[in-house]
Amino acid sequence: MFNPSQDTNVSSSVYDGRAALQELDATKSGVRGLVQSVPVIDLREVDHAAVVANVRRAAADWGLFQVTGHSVPQELVAAAQSMVRTLFHDADGGEGTLKGRLYSRDPNKAVRYNTNFDSFESPVTNWQDTLYIITDPEVPGALGELPKNGRVLWLRKTFEAHAGYLVRIAIRGTWPQGKLLGRHRLQSGPDMLACHYYPPCPEPEHAIGMVRHSDWGFLTVLLQDQIGGLQVLHNDTWVDVVPIPGAFVVILGDMLQMVSNDNFTSCEHRVVAKRTGPRVSIASIPTQAGSTRNYGPVKELLSHTRPPLYKETLASVYRKHCASIGLGNKGVHDFQI
Numbered sequence: 001m002f003n004p005s006q007d008t009n010v011s012s013s014v015y016d017g018r019a020a021l022q023e024l025d026a027t028k029s030g031v032r033g034l035v036q037s038v039p040v041i042d043l044r045e046v047d048h049a050a051v052v053a054n055v056r057r058a059a060a061d062w063g064l065f066q067v068t069g070h071s072v073p074q075e076l077v078a079a080a081q082s083m084v085r086t087l088f089h090d091a092d093g094g095e096g097t098l099k100g101r102l103y104s105r106d107p108n109k110a111v112r113y114n115t116n117f118d119s120f121e122s123p124v125t126n127w128q129d130t131l132y133i134i135t136d137p138e139v140p141g142a143l144g145e146l147p148k149n150g151r152v153l154w155l156r157k158t159f160e161a162h163a164g165y166l167v168r169i170a171i172r173g174t175w176p177q178g179k180l181l182g183r184h185r186l187q188s189g190p191d192m193l194a195c196h197y198y199p200p201c202p203e204p205e206h207a208i209g210m211v212r213h214s215d216w217g218f219l220t221v222l223l224q225d226q227i228g229g230l231q232v233l234h235n236d237t238w239v240d241v242v243p244i245p246g247a248f249v250v251i252l253g254d255m256l257q258m259v260s261n262d263n264f265t266s267c268e269h270r271v272v273a274k275r276t277g278p279r280v281s282i283a284s285i286p287t288q289a290g291s292t293r294n295y296g297p298v299k300e301l302l303s304h305t306r307p308p309l310y311k312e313t314l315a316s317v318y319r320k321h322c323a324s325i326g327l328g329n330k331g332v333h334d335f336q337i
């Protein structure tokens, strides 16, 4: 699971094998006890309060969990993945092609395709291409710029409807005081889809699919295919987010950490490169791009013993800051009071 050669931020301290064995011995749980697995929450569970409690626990302990038993039909999930893989990413690029026309590093373009949005800021180049689709019709040109391809529109609509629903469920569970997040209108539905593509990598031991990072927004809802490679950092260990057909992965982001005043922390995750593939994932990300609201620690959570830990900021300012420092650097530290 853990491969130091693929981690850019691993400290170079010397590994103490004997101490590790002593630690293992003390657990009395054997090697089986070393296997940690990402929480899976089944929404079909009839006891709604139990679902909310499970979401809350998973959010607090892991910052990431998988959701099954949702209402999104499996055929839609499979069709969305196949559309991204076959119709777009597997097609040739270059001058005169659809990919060539959409290739851009301008974050204001409603539909754009590129390799590593932060190629010129980040010290690491990921083994990954991405098609971005801004789905917020308020953004100038959002609909006009979509390729004349009904399936792209369909992908947008599918995710808007279903990811919005999942986000609401996740929000209900992830907030320590019930309805606060909804009341503060911290997150609506998704307004950007990032459709990632990781081709088979000839030298995975020398590459990374997507470098270790936390997401900048409130919550990301991610659909991954069966290839695997997504890992979450939990108790200093990289744990595989093992693909479950049709499941959505919910990932807590930096803005949630800031407004919750560290009641929740955004989780660090990465994607390891693989010889097998291509791998496809679709992340639905709320950008709050048009919001004129300053976000900071929610007042109801503060007291003289719990002062605010973060400055207030516009979501668009925070997002730009994260883009400027590149993936792999946690932007929240720069907004600490």
Ligand SMILES: O=C(O)CCC(=O)C(=O)O
Pocket (backbone or CB within 6 Å): 194, 196, 210, 215, 222, 224, 230, 269, 270, 271, 280, 281, 283
């Ligand atoms: O491809 C994946 O599974 C992860 C994508 C991701 O981490 C992101 O979009 O921030």
